[in-house]
Amino acid sequence: MTNGSDPFETRPVERSKKPGxxxxxxxxxxxxxxxxxxxxxxxxxxxxxxxxxxxxxxxxxxxxxxxxxxxxxxxxxxxxxxxxxxxxxxxxxxxxxxxxxxxxxxxxxxxxxxxxxxxxxxxxxxxxxxxxxxxxxxxxxxxxxxxxxxxxxxxxxxxxxxxxxxxxxxxxxxxxxxxxxxxxxxxxxxxxxxxxxxxxxxxxxxxxxxxxxxxxxxxxxxxxxxxxxxxxxxxxxxxxxxxxxxxxxxxxxxxxVPGLRARELARPAVVVPADLPLAQADVRAREAGAEAVVVADSQGTPMSIVHPAAAEAIAGARRAWVPVSDVARALTTHAWVSVESEGEELLAELTRHSLPEYLVLAEDGGVFGVLRAIDVNAAMAGRGRRA
Structure with missing residues (x-):
């Protein structure tokens, strides 16, 4: 049998390439x-x-x-x-x-x-x-x-x-x-x-x-x-x-794996409208103690997550007028995870659809936070959360 990766890989949320x-x-x-x-x-x-x-x-x-x-x-x-x-x-x-x-x-x-x-x-x-x-x-x-x-x-x-x-x-x-x-x-x-x-x-x-x-x-x-x-x-x-x-x-x-919990791994997030400038989003994130920014439409429905690297690439002066929607990645139908997911159930959800980040939903359906793939991989490897 096996086991090129036993058959479980240490990077559960990364998609593998075709081997031949x-x-x-x-x-x-x-x-x-x-x-x-x-x-x-x-x-x-x-x-x-x-x-x-x-x-x-x-x-x-x-x-x-x-x-x-x-x-x-x-x-x-x-x-x-x-x-x-x-x-x-x-x-x-x-x-x-x-x-x-x-x-x-x-x-x-x-x-x-x-x-x-x-x-x-x-x-x-x-x-x-x-x-x-x-x-x-x-x-x-x-x-x-x-x-x-x-x-x-x-x-x-x-x-x-x-x-x-x-x-x-x-x-x-x-x-x-x-x-x-x-x-x-x-x-x-x-x-x-x-x-x-x-x-x-x-x-x-x-x-x-x-x-x-x-x-x-x-x-x-x-x-x-x-x-x-x-x-x-x-x-x-x-x-x-x-x-x-x-x-x-x-x-x-x-x-x-049993210690993986979406509730503990999710980064706190703040929800902002799509046309909000990055500078104002920064202020709201600091005030809320959030580490991620979720972009919502006019009805308040989450539709994307601000990409940290893309946001950091925007120079200081430009942040006052560049909207958060310009540096956000759209949420797909598979990018939603329940805050109650943990252990094998959580790992199965993540490996089924490999994405860089997932929106974690609270029990009432609201936004609980953002779960990043790098944080899951770090937890699986026994390392702390990555910045």
């Missing part, structure tokens, strides 16, 4: 493949092509078959990730996309599973389907001649799915086995954060083990480790270490 080429939309989930995939495809073709040639003596076609293996490997990763995504959507969790990249794939799920049981099944769905496909392909391979193209393709299919399934069951983040470990610790302790910390450190231990593995094998055989084995061990171990570290960082961020 859009491949398809199975079950309505966008699947992207990055250009880094070609690195692995070329390496697999070159290395495995020689093995196929030794087995089947196909000539140059052996490398074509090796390239097919690279495609089957990533198709297996895609099916694996789709299993995560389908189960997550079954539980009502929004899936942003699937990304296939140099070392595998990631399912980006926009919300955390609410219970350890659901976390377990979302994480387990991928390895389970991979292992079932491996068993099915292995059964068919036993009926095929191993020294034919069909037999080789079936062999490739069950090996690819076995690799994807077994590797992902290792007990450490960012692997699926780490999410299973996290779900188990969460269930035992009642704290998702503790589960994340244990699973992240499990991932770090696994990363060190992967780096050391080529040296251990070489030592047991009384030989020096091969350069390719060392390189792959370092690359894979480094990927796992960085993923575990990011998961640990994201766990700390996620632990702050």
């Amino acid at each position: 080429l859009l491949l398809a939309r199975p079950f309505g989930v966008p699947v992207y493949v990055t250009s880094s995939w070609w690195i692995v495809a070329v390496l697999i073709t070159l290395v495995y092509g020689g093995i196929v040639q030794a087995r089947l003596a196909l000539g140059p076609s052996a490398y074509l078959l090796a390239f097919v293996f690279a495609i089957l490997l990533y198709a297996s990763v895609l099916v694996h990730e789709l299993a995560h995504s389908v189960v997550a959507r079954w539980y009502g969790l929004p899936v942003r996309r699937i990304v296939l990249y140099v070392l595998g794939g990631v399912s980006e799920i926009d919300r955390e599973a609410p219970t350890p049981g659901r976390e377990f099944w979302i994480a387990f769905a991928g390895p389970l389907l991979s292992l079932l496909l491996a068993v099915g392909a292995f059964t068919l391979a036993r009926w095929a001649d191993p020294f034919t193209v069909t037999g080789e393709l079936l062999f490739q299919l069950w090996v690819a799915n076995l690799l994807v399934g077994v590797f992902n069951l290792l007990p450490g983040l960012p692997l699926d086995g780490g999410r299973l470990l996290r779900a188990g610790v969460w269930r035992l302790t009642g704290r998702a954060y503790v589960g994340s910390v244990v699973a992240a450190w499990g991932g770090r231990v696994l990363a060190l083990g992967v780096v050391a593995l080529p040296f251990l094998f070489a030592w047991s055989a009384g030989d020096a480790p091969g350069p390719w084995a060392v390189v792959w061990g370092l690359v894979l171990g480094g990927f796992m270490w960085m993923g575990a570290t990011e998961a640990l960082s994201n766990a700390r961020v996620r632990a702050r």
